[in-house]
Amino acid sequence: MLDGVLEAKERGEVKTSMSMAEIQVEVDAETEDNPTKVLICVNQSSIKGYPHPSLSSVDAFEWILKNLVKKSCRHLFKLCFLHVEVPDEDGFDDMDSIYASPDDFKNLKNREKIRGLHLLEFFIRRCHEIGVPCEGWIRKGDPKEQICHEVKKIHPDILIVGSRGLGPVQRIFVGTVSEYISKHADCPVLVIKRKVEDTPEDPVDD
Amino acid sequence: MLDGVLEAKERGEVKTSMSMAEIQVEVDAETEDNPTKVLICVNQSSIKGYPHPSLSSVDAFEWILKNLVKKSCRHLFKLCFLHVEVPDEDGFDDMDSIYASPDDFKNLKNREKIRGLHLLEFFIRRCHEIGVPCEGWIRKGDPKEQICHEVKKIHPDILIVGSRGLGPVQRIFVGTVSEYISKHADCPVLVIKRKVEDTPEDPVDD
Numbered sequence: 001m002l003d004g005v006l007e008a009k010e011r012g013e014v015k016t017s018m019s020m021a022e023i024q025v026e027v028d029a030e031t032e033d034n035p036t037k038v039l040i041c042v043n044q045s046s047i048k049g050y051p052h053p054s055l056s057s058v059d060a061f062e063w064i065l066k067n068l069v070k071k072s073c074r075h076l077f078k079l080c081f082l083h084v085e086v087p088d089e090d091g092f093d094d095m096d097s098i099y100a101s102p103d104d105f106k107n108l109k110n111r112e113k114i115r116g117l118h119l120l121e122f123f124i125r126r127c128h129e130i131g132v133p134c135e136g137w138i139r140k141g142d143p144k145e146q147i148c149h150e151v152k153k154i155h156p157d158i159l160i161v162g163s164r165g166l167g168p169v170q171r172i173f174v175g176t177v178s179e180y181i182s183k184h185a186d187c188p189v190l191v192i193k194r195k196v197e198d199t200p201e202d203p204v205d206d
Numbered sequence: 207m208l209d210g211v212l213e214a215k216e217r218g219e220v221k222t223s224m225s226m227a228e229i230q231v232e233v234d235a236e237t238e239d240n241p242t243k244v245l246i247c248v249n250q251s252s253i254k255g256y257p258h259p260s261l262s263s264v265d266a267f268e269w270i271l272k273n274l275v276k277k278s279c280r281h282l283f284k285l286c287f288l289h290v291e292v293p294d295e296d297g298f299d300d301m302d303s304i305y306a307s308p309d310d311f312k313n314l315k316n317r318e319k320i321r322g323l324h325l326l327e328f329f330i331r332r333c334h335e336i337g338v339p340c341e342g343w344i345r346k347g348d349p350k351e352q353i354c355h356e357v358k359k360i361h362p363d364i365l366i367v368g369s370r371g372l373g374p375v376q377r378i379f380v381g382t383v384s385e386y387i388s389k390h391a392d393c394p395v396l397v398i399k400r401k402v403e404d405t406p407e408d409p410v411d412d
Contacts, residue, residue: 036273068242070279076276076279158396188269188397189397190364190394190395
């Protein structure tokens with residue numbers, strides 16, 4: 001499956017959709033026609049790297065399933081997962097690689113894509129297991145800009161972002177995507193802070 | 207009904223609850239035991255005054271019903287309406303009143319209470335009409351502090367606030383409760399901005 005998706009991404013977009021054939025629920029016609037479109041921004045763990053989702057992404061996802069997209073209402077929602085790949089400017093991850101031909105760089109790009117897709121796969125697989133309609137795709141660039149851009153494009157009913165819940169001092173240096181989005185995205189924004197008990201010793205880790 | 211509630215408020219708290227006896231839905235046992243507790247902050251209109259709810263409060267309420275608390279899922283949620291009454295320091299509303307005895311001030315206090323209750327009544331009545339479990343109460347003081355305090359006390363699953371969606375210049379002078387709460391409240395916070403088409407000529411009006 002990943003190969004086909006990679007080709008789709010070459011064309012600028014990756015979308016993987018799933019149907020809800022398994023689920024039989026008595027549905028209100030008015031709401032079934034218009035499922036609530038939930039855009040969820042997910043990123044990789046700053047501790048474990050790709051393809052591991054960050055603590056704040058997983059927290060936000062679990063919160064949604066527990067509190068909004070409940071068992072008997074799953075068909076009334078559509079979860080859209082957006083992962084913004086940040087260009088690896090310092091190339092730290094590739095310090096041990098040797099580049100001898102143009103093909104080596106091509107392989108590198110493919111590797112990046114596969115990482116991002118594995119991250120999405122985590123969420124799409126989980127949704128599929130429990131029968132939540134979903135799709136996911138990847139963008140590359142500055143997360144703040146890309147997320148606001150996608151909101152303008154797909155018009156979600158709600159945008160949900162996890163937040164590391166940094167203190168005021170850390171926030172100055174790290175900056176928070178969630179604060180920016182809350183102000184600038186053209187739709188209601190829900191910020192879900194990481195649970196205190198799940199916060200690593202260094203709260204910058206995620 | 208209002209009299210009894212007023213007495214309850216004398217004791218420091220007003221809560222009006224409604225049951226869902228009318229509604230018969232097949233319910234998932236796991237989720238029915240734990241309805242999602244939604245705390246919604248509502249305030250009066252800055253144009254029309256009490257007991258008219260502000261545009262941003264009504265927008266937020268309508269958004270919730272359309273996108274989260276859908277027809278077939280209403281029993282899985284509990285809407286808690288909090289209205290924070292801001293002490294009327296300049297007494298502008300009472301410029302035309304004449305005070306001649308201590309009783310006049312007592313009447314004034316009662317009038318304030320009744321206004322706040324009429325505001326809550328708007329939302330509670332609407333929930334009752336469509337069968338959404340709900341309760342509402344009033345606090346007095348600084349909205350930012352009072353809202354964060356109530357979050358600590360009742361542990362909502364989600365806090366929803368409307369926002370006037372002011373521009374950067376207006377924000378400096380007016381300040382926004384929603385921004386403060388997003389940072390400081392101990393639960394996920396959803397900010398629902400006012401729709402552009404509903405914004406009055408002066409966006410400070412609400």
